[in-house]
Amino acid sequence: xxxxxxxxxxxxxxxxxxxxxxxxxxxxxxxxxxxxxxxxxxxxxxxxxxxxxxxxxxxxxxxxxxxxxxxxxxxxxxxxxxxxxxxxxxxxxxxxxxxxxxxxxxxxxxxxxxxxxxxxxxxxxxxxxxxxxxxxxxxxxxxxxxxxxxxxxxxxxxxxxxxxxxxxxxxxxxxxxxxxxxxxxxxxxxxxxxxxxxxxxxxxxxxxxxxxxxxxxxxxxxxxxxxxxxxxxxxxxxxxxxxxxxxxxxxxxxxxxxxxxxxxxxxxxxxxxxxxxxxxxxxxxxxxxxxxxxxxxxxxxxxxxxxxxxxxxxxxxxxxxxxxxxxxxxxxxxxxxxxxxxxxxxxxxxxxxxxxxxxxxxxxxxxxxxxxxxxxxxxxxxxxxxxxxxxxxxxxxxxxxxxxxxxxxxxxxxxxxxxxxxxxxxxxxxxxxxxxxxxxxxxxxxxxxxxxxxxxxxxxxxxxxxxxxxxxxxxx
Amino acid sequence: xxxxxxxxxxxxxxxxxxxxxxxxxxxxxxxxxxxxxxxxxxxxxxxxxxxxxxxxxxxxxxxxxxxxxxxxxxxxxxxxxxxxxxxxxxxxxxxxxxxxxxxxxxxxxxxxxxxxxxxxxxxxxxxxxxxxxxxxxxxxxxxxxxxxxxxxxxxxxxxxxxxxxxxxxxxxx
Numbered sequence: 001x002x003x004x005x006x007x008x009x010x011x012x013x014x015x016x017x018x019x020x021x022x023x024x025x026x027x028x029x030x031x032x033x034x035x036x037x038x039x040x041x042x043x044x045x046x047x048x049x050x051x052x053x054x055x056x057x058x059x060x061x062x063x064x065x066x067x068x069x070x071x072x073x074x075x076x077x078x079x080x081x082x083x084x085x086x087x088x089x090x091x092x093x094x095x096x097x098x099x100x101x102x103x104x105x106x107x108x109x110x111x112x113x114x115x116x117x118x119x120x121x122x123x124x125x126x127x128x129x130x131x132x133x134x135x136x137x138x139x140x141x142x143x144x145x146x147x148x149x150x151x152x153x154x155x156x157x158x159x160x161x162x163x164x165x166x167x168x169x170x171x172x173x174x175x176x177x178x179x180x181x182x183x184x185x186x187x188x189x190x191x192x193x194x195x196x197x198x199x200x201x202x203x204x205x206x207x208x209x210x211x212x213x214x215x216x217x218x219x220x221x222x223x224x225x226x227x228x229x230x231x232x233x234x235x236x237x238x239x240x241x242x243x244x245x246x247x248x249x250x251x252x253x254x255x256x257x258x259x260x261x262x263x264x265x266x267x268x269x270x271x272x273x274x275x276x277x278x279x280x281x282x283x284x285x286x287x288x289x290x291x292x293x294x295x296x297x298x299x300x301x302x303x304x305x306x307x308x309x310x311x312x313x314x315x316x317x318x319x320x321x322x323x324x325x326x327x328x329x330x331x332x333x334x335x336x337x338x339x340x341x342x343x344x345x346x347x348x349x350x351x352x353x354x355x356x357x358x359x360x361x362x363x364x365x366x367x368x369x370x371x372x373x374x375x376x377x378x379x380x381x382x383x384x385x386x387x388x389x390x391x392x393x394x395x396x397x398x399x400x401x402x403x404x405x406x407x408x409x410x411x412x413x414x415x416x417x418x419x420x421x422x423x424x425x426x427x428x429x430x431x432x433x434x435x436x437x438x439x440x441x442x443x444x445x446x447x448x449x450x451x452x453x454x455x456x457x458x459x460x461x462x463x464x465x466x467x468x469x470x471x472x473x474x475x476x
Numbered sequence: 477x478x479x480x481x482x483x484x485x486x487x488x489x490x491x492x493x494x495x496x497x498x499x500x501x502x503x504x505x506x507x508x509x510x511x512x513x514x515x516x517x518x519x520x521x522x523x524x525x526x527x528x529x530x531x532x533x534x535x536x537x538x539x540x541x542x543x544x545x546x547x548x549x550x551x552x553x554x555x556x557x558x559x560x561x562x563x564x565x566x567x568x569x570x571x572x573x574x575x576x577x578x579x580x581x582x583x584x585x586x587x588x589x590x591x592x593x594x595x596x597x598x599x600x601x602x603x604x605x606x607x608x609x610x611x612x613x614x615x616x617x618x619x620x621x622x623x624x625x626x627x628x629x630x631x632x633x634x635x636x637x638x639x640x641x642x643x644x645x646x647x648x649x
Contacts, residue, residue: 309597311590439628
């Protein structure tokens with residue numbers, strides 16, 4: 001069911017198993033002090049850094065976050081262009097190699113050693129690795145691969161080598177896909193490499209649903225779109241005849257909730273990614289509904305309902321059922337997000353006088369305020385790991401994306417600009433994507449990403465003017 | 477180490493059915509362009525010199541009131557305008573109105589939707605207090621989605637923190 005629901009938008013992967021060396025009897029050594037453990041130490045340092053000295057300075061402004069003590073030297077890797085094993089695979093081999101490199105280097109955790117510096121050249125996938133040649137150019141990791149066209153499919157196989165320990169890291173793997181899905185093949189290879197080196201799951205084979213924007217600031221045209229996490233393969237899910245806002249994936253990626261003005265009033269619609277059919281969710285007449293988000297089991301949604309000028313949080317089943325009230329206060333309660341285990345909801349409320357973050361039981365009840373810094377806090381989103389909450393902070397005329405522990409401690413601001421808002425987590429909880437809007441009549445919105453250490457801030461290319469990103473789970 | 481090919485299929489991206497059906501997202505829901513600032517809302521505007529015209533309501537009385545940052549309080553200036561709006565609506569029962577609440581861009585999207593709703597509701601309550609039947613008034617919030625002024629300074633923000641009373645044809649017309 002889950003895989004089927006990824007349907008057309010997600011180029012369904014009918015995954016059997018990836019063919020591994022292990023299945024052919026390979027029992028490669030597992031280096032104890034190789035690149036994987038080194039990178040794990042580095043990531044641990046990064047995590048430790050988050051709760052280190054930078055904390056004390058966060059309140060003075062994110063541009064002063066000091067991470068120099070913990071700057072991680074990106075891991076140098078060599079990625080010779082994959083060997084074309086059939087005569088017609090040359091271009092594909094080159095393209096796939098470049099996407100893998102873009103994925104890895106794009107994390108800021110890896111640095112590619114240009115091919116022009118390589119000493120050993122792979123004329124064949126199975127050539128023995130000449131470790132001294134790679135040690136000589138200070139490569140720590142080497143990825144060797146081959147690409148062939150077989151029966152209308154692209155077949156990719158690859159191996160990862162730890163140069164310092166002189167060993168293969170993990171099994172070789174082989175994947176196949178239709179030529180149209182070649183980018184997903186590359187992302188999957190990069191996810192495996194990332195995972196082996198960092199010890200964490202990857203996030204490259206994933207998609208982002210967002211609002212594509214065109215037109216002048218006072219008559220902005222908006223429509224839903226979905227693209228690969230790196231901005232490639234953009235597809236539009238609605239036209240721009242009405243305002244649409246803040247799409248959110250279901251936990252399996254098969255559905256998208258969003259807010260539309262198609263009736264003239266904000267209402268929540270649910271779109272099936274298999275056939276791009278969307279239906280309005282039931283509403284109480286005379287209300288406005290917005291800011292929906294799925295529960296982790298995908299069975300219900302939490303959202304804001306406005307009645308008589310007052311906005312509270314409500315929940316309802318995705319397949320109908322009457323709405324149930326979660327908050328009952330004269331303040332604005334909005335932007336709810338479930339904890340990964342579904343037991344709690346983080347949201348924003350101005351019941352104290354300004355927007356602040358609160359956590360309550362998923363069934364409602366008395367909330368606990370968790371944000372206490374200066375300024376206003378909104379759009380909290382629980383990380384997929386459960387340990388952090390990302391948020392938008394507004395203070396002294398600037399906007400920030402930040403993270404804090406679920407008890408509100410260890411707040412860290414990751415960005416600062418005229419207008420940053422609406423964080424969304426990568427599937428592995430390592431990267432945050434958000435909307436950055438530039439000021440003035442010619443201002444516009446773009447998607448940016450930053451990792452949770454505050455490093456590697458960059459624009460998502462290829463999607464044009466865009467806002468309200470929501471990251472999908474890792475695709476199957 | 478050998479690699480026996482075993483099927484791991486990544487199916488092609490199939491054709492998408494999206495966006496081929498603009499009508500699907502069009503109007504036709506009984507509400508004609510509630511963002512009336514972009515059209516005449518199906519209502520003949522008439523002349524500003526005709527006190528019975530929507531044009532007179534919009535321009536002579538004033539169809540919009542402004543708010544302070546993050547506030548939905550009706551200030552004295554707004555009170556004067558809304559009192560005029562209420563009198564006109566009481567005297568012209570053939571019309572109804574949709575009150576649009578708006579916010580400036582200095583806020584998050586969801587919060588601004590809720591804030592715009594507060595502002596629209598504050599205007600609605602005031603009009604009702606002045607004798608306009610509640611069933612002739614509906615509110616909508618655009619949050620920060622439809623700024624009137626596009627600069628990013630307080631001059632423009634002040635114009636965008638507004639509620640606009642958009643005249644529409646009433647049920648009895």
